[in-house]
Amino acid sequence: MTFLITEPSPRGREDLAAYRTRGGYAGLDRVRAEGGRWALEQVAAAGLRGRGGSGSGCPLAAKWRRMAASAASDRYVVANGAESQAVSQKDRYLLTHFPHRVLEGLLIAAEAVGARQAFLCVRGDSGAAVEAARRALAEAETAGLIGTVAVAVQPTVPTAVSGEETALLDALAGLEGYPQPQPPRPEEAGLRGCPTLVQNVESLAQVAALFRHGPERVRAAGTRTCPGTALFTVTGAVDRPGVYEVPYGTRLSDLLRMAGAPPVDEILAVLPGGLGSGPLRPDELDVPLTYEDLAALGTTMGTSAVVVFRRDGASLPEVVRENVGLMAQASCGQCQGCKEGHLALARALEAGDMAEARRRAEVLLYGRGNCALPTGTARFALRALQSFPETEWQALRTRPEAVPRTQR
Numbered sequence: 179m180t181f182l183i184t185e186p187s188p189r190g191r192e193d194l195a196a197y198r199t200r201g202g203y204a205g206l207d208r209v210r211a212e213g214g215r216w217a218l219e220q221v222a223a224a225g226l227r228g229r230g231g232s233g234s235g236c237p238l239a240a241k242w243r244r245m246a247a248s249a250a251s252d253r254y255v256v257a258n259g260a261e262s263q264a265v266s267q268k269d270r271y272l273l274t275h276f277p278h279r280v281l282e283g284l285l286i287a288a289e290a291v292g293a294r295q296a297f298l299c300v301r302g303d304s305g306a307a308v309e310a311a312r313r314a315l316a317e318a319e320t321a322g323l324i325g326t327v328a329v330a331v332q333p334t335v336p337t338a339v340s341g342e343e344t345a346l347l348d349a350l351a352g353l354e355g356y357p358q359p360q361p362p363r364p365e366e367a368g369l370r371g372c373p374t375l376v377q378n379v380e381s382l383a384q385v386a387a388l389f390r391h392g393p394e395r396v397r398a399a400g401t402r403t404c405p406g407t408a409l410f411t412v413t414g415a416v417d418r419p420g421v422y423e424v425p426y427g428t429r430l431s432d433l434l435r436m437a438g439a440p441p442v443d444e445i446l447a448v449l450p451g452g453l454g455s456g457p458l459r460p461d462e463l464d465v466p467l468t469y470e471d472l473a474a475l476g477t478t479m480g481t482s483a484v485v486v487f488r489r490d491g492a493s494l495p496e497v498v499r500e501n502v503g504l505m506a507q508a509s510c511g512q513c514q515g516c517k518e519g520h521l522a523l524a525r526a527l528e529a530g531d532m533a534e535a536r537r538r539a540e541v542l543l544y545g546r547g548n549c550a551l552p553t554g555t556a557r558f559a560l561r562a563l564q565s566f567p568e569t570e571w572q573a574l575r576t577r578p579e580a581v582p583r584t585q586r
Contacts, residue, residue, distance in 0.1 A: 454554020
């Protein structure tokens with residue numbers, strides 16, 4: 179098995195001494211010696227793609243180049259570890275066990291785009307991750323590794339939209355933490371109106387791995403369009419839930435076997451990317467884990483939170499109805515179309531009106547909100563309605579519990 183981002187069986191937090199024995203911070207030294215332009219060339223050569231919850235896999239080099247092209251003197255870099263969905267654990271796992279890998283990637287990014295202030299944002303209700311990030315920063319400061327970049331660890335409020343990049347910047351500016359319209363992109367006008375590079379913490383750990391191992395080692399894993407490895411949270415009806423690092427292109431069915439999923443004939447559905455991804459049928463689980471292969475099936479990698487539902491648990495209508503209700507409650511209410519669209523879809527599902535639910539999901543899918551929450555909800559519901567047999571929808575059963583099964 180190839181490991182680039184993590185190491186097998188870590189014992190608690192990887193401290194500075196342990197990380198440096200594995201080559202940690204040598205990449206940062208090289209970037210400081212070679213300069214930002216060289217760093218950008220290395221990121222482009224490796225073909226790294228973003229690991230944020232949008233599931234779009236935007237090439238890192240494209241964002242970095244937009245930042246580097248700005249003439250503004252003040253600019254920021256933000257490590258996004260807000261991890262909005264409770265079913266996703268990969269960012270908290272990474273920060274808890276391997277915080278120096280994120281911190282080195284953050285410092286490399288700051289050097290590459292010319293930023294002199296950086297924020298390491300961590301989901302606030304994860305005390306272990308916050309403490310590990312703070313200890314790593316203190317160790318790096320004591321060792322003189324931070325240089326001229328001012329770095330702050332910032333806990334975030336755990337809401338369904340707190341991890342959206344413009345909502346994160348809104349909160350850092352002392353505002354309500356709501357998603358903001360785009361364009362402009364944050365790289366053009368972000369925090370305090372200045373160019374701001376926002377990268378998921380796993381993306382930054384990938385950056386540290388790149389400068390530790392080189393582009394050739396990264397491209398030796400994964401696929402041509404998706405080089406390297408990625409972290410996936412596997413949860414739900416599995417014997418060994420947890421965070422797994424596998425190369426891009428690994429078949430979902432192989433990942434499920436690693437996590438101890440039930441036999442295919444006992445599986446009801448699988449979400450490949452958290453609550454904003456379209457569920458996959460049992461006959462679709464051999465799909466390679468790449469952005470393009472999942473998009474071809476009408477779903478997305480999303481937050482890389484793989485959720486397995488067993489046939490002897492909730493019915494598919496119950497799963498969809500409960501989680502659409504959850505997302506409706508999670509809406510920040512800023513965009514009326516999003517808020518009302520979620521509620522209308524939830525009401526149609528409660529009433530068992532599948533035709534109306536499809537219509538509402540289609541409207542929500544193409545609605546114009548400030549973030550991807552409504553799109554994800556619509557994708558989740560619409561694929562379930564369109565791609566699963568009608569027999570799955572024949573009987574809507576009402577349960578008294580209000581807590582969705584994915585949250586138990």
